[in-house]
Amino acid sequence: MTTGLRRNSNTTSDEGEHDMASSDINTITIGGRLGADAELRETQGGTVCSFRVASTDAYKDRETTSWVRCVIFGKRGPALASYLTKGRKVIVSGKLRVREYEDRSGSRRTSVEVLVDQLDLGAPPREGGSPRAAPASGSQESPGFDDDLPF
DSSP states (O other): OOSSSOOOOTOTTTTOOOOGGGHHHHOOOEEEEEESOOOOEEEEEEEEEEEEEEEEETTTTEEEEEEEEEETTTTTHHHHHHTOTOOEEEEEEEEEEEEEEOOTTTTTTEEEEEEEEEEEEOOOTTTOOOOOOOHHHHHHHOOOOOOOOOE
């Protein structure tokens, strides 16, 4: 029976050493729009490119937006940073990482972020910074339209 799933090359038969049930999987995929231009910074370990993705989920008459921090380490960061602009649609896949650190005031903080393995770029936002499609010619936006979005 085919399930559509690939078997990990490190796994063996039921009698072997490895087993899918005992393997850990840490993969996440997020799609949405960038809330701001990507930021580059140099650390002792090299270059880090960070950005936040707003992913909106709609259910019935309600929308919820989740903000996800994403990071790219190494040479890919500077190469991609100029494409990662506010309002651009992206799909990122990677590993979820939770890290704890102490901020400047001495408080313990927790950060949840995606360590990006794969990045798919959508179309850049329209001129003027608004990611919305242009209204059809002759049509008008509704008077209650909210333009105070964070991207």
